[in-house]
Amino acid sequence: MIEVDTSLLGRRVTADYIAEALRNAINSGKLIDGAVLNQVELAAHFGVSRVPVREALRQLQAEGLIENRAHRLSQVRGTDPDRLVQVFSLRALIEGWLIEQAVPNIDPATIAQAREINERLRKESDHPAWLGLNAEFHELLMRPSGAVEGLELLAPLRMRSERYTRLWSKGNGVHRPVETCAEHDQILDLIEAGDAEGARAAAEEHVRHTCRAVLEAGRRMQQPAG
CATH class of the missing domain: 1.20.120.530 (GntR ligand-binding domain-like)
Known part of the structure; x- marks a missing residue:
């Protein structure tokens, strides 16, 4: 559900690239309310370490799109x-x-x-x-x-x-x-x-x-x- 464009990965700050990919997946509805984001799985999906993934998730949390859960998990935040x-x-x-x-x-x-x-x-x-x-x-x-x-x-x-x-x-x-x-x-x-x-x-x-x-x-x- 989260698209990976390898042609962009090398030309942009990795955390920003991952944040944009996740943001697009959330805003397009591909990631629904309550969807769980696992740092380890995301790192493997994008082929990077967990460091840029953590930074990307911090960006999305600051934007109100996700919220943190325990054990390196985050969740897509719903809106009532x-x-x-x-x-x-x-x-x-x-x-x-x-x-x-x-x-x-x-x-x-x-x-x-x-x-x-x-x-x-x-x-x-x-x-x-x-x-x-x-x-x-x-x-x-x-x-x-x-x-x-x-x-x-x-x-x-x-x-x-x-x-x-x-x-x-x-x-x-x-x-x-x-x-x-x-x-x-x-x-x-x-x-x-x-x-x-x-x-x-x-x-x-x-x-x-x-x-x-x-x-x-x-x-x-x-x-x-x-």
């Missing part, structure tokens, strides 16, 4: 609904603020590019590919803010929230292209009109709508079959 609401709420506030800061700097070419991505989103049925396009859409509109700190704060929140969008979409359809693309159109219309405050409010509500859909999918997933 209350914590997930907090993640989405913080994400909404930061994304809205970034959009507001970006509006004066977004030119017609960027708006046209965003509309083109949104049309592709309308037609994309593969959920992982759809999530990638959706992230591209949002990053395109937030990047002109120039707010490096805000973008860095947002990145782990987006990863945590999208982890559960991926996990809970399997068989449950956290996939709302019609509503999402309509909300994207509204945000773009407000940006095009130069309404920074309106775009901020629309962006915040857009993230909250996604949160409600993800929580509902998670609730359905936990219900007994039959």
